[in-house]
Amino acid sequence: MxxxxxxxxxxxxxxxxxxxxxxxxxxxxxxxxxxxxxxxxxxxxxxxxxxxxxxxxxxxxxxxxxxxxxxxxxxxxxxYLQGYRSGAGLMGDTMPVASLLTFGGELAGRLASLHDSGVVHCDVKPSNLLVGDDDVRVIDFGISRYVGELPPEDGFVQCSRGWAAPEQLRGEPLAPSTDVFAWGSLMAYLSTGFHPFAGRGEADWIRRVGSGRPNLSGLHHGLDAVVRAALAHDPRDRPGARELAAICRDGTRRASTPEPAARPRPATVRTEAAQEDTAACAV
Known part of the structure; x- marks a missing residue:
């Protein structure tokens, strides 16, 4: 006992x-x-x-x-949050776009609240999330920093392999944009089933993150723009977490709203075919 x-x-x-x-x-x-x-x-x-x-x-x-x-x-x-499960259980499969938008919006909203409190989590990854029916909680603040706080001067980079932003690997002072990068990596993984910076080992992963070229092939239609923005190599080019939440929630509303029925055209009227636009460690 x-x-x-x-x-x-x-x-x-x-x-x-x-x-x-x-x-x-x-x-x-x-x-x-x-x-x-x-x-x-x-x-x-x-x-x-x-x-x-x-x-x-x-x-x-x-x-x-x-x-x-x-x-x-x-x-x-x-x-203890009864009924919540570890976000680690999300890995290993893909999520449908409607579920992914809901999840992404909830997570981004939680991150926005953290950032409003002056905290950068620095370790946003599946095992540090608790997932309820329509809720997401962020846990484990072991390596979290206050906004603008300098990293410890011990020569070690505190991060988890696969979920760190380029500036985090460089040992720079961290901002909310660091968590946004991890959000983008997680959304890409849950959409495609593979990590956008997957490598054969630690050195390969670091090189791929440093290259600024994520592999986003197979990403759900409609998520491409927001995930690419979240994974921008320059943290100044990433949207804020609150903007991510708004984008996801708007996408959820649009996905749940049925398209209005098309009005039948008079049989005597000829129309030309409409053009269709097509838009993809701890170390």
């Missing part, structure tokens, strides 16, 4: 490269929580993650409750 800060750990519900997450129940009674045990984490790191997670709207994440240190690392306790 393991007890952390007055919470009894019940079962493991997630595991990543540096942490394991458990479902837990308070000994004093109350709703269940999630306890994230961070291997080799320090009091300073858990305190910082708690502070950043507390700075964002609670409706965007799993609200933080407490933090501290154990003999083997540190921990963070958050609300």
């Amino acid at each position: 393991t007890i952390i800060d007055g919470y009894l750990l019940l079962s493991r519900i997630g595991r990543g490269g540096t942490a394991t997450v458990f479902l837990a129940t308070p000994l004093a009674g109350g709703p269940p929580v999630a306890v994230k045990l961070i291997r080799h984490g320090t009091g300073a790191s858990s305190r910082r993650e708690f502070a950043i997670a507390s700075a964002v709207d609670a409706g965007c994440t799993a609200a933080p409750i407490a933090h501290g240190v154990t003999a083997t690392g540190s921990y963070l306790i958050t609300a």
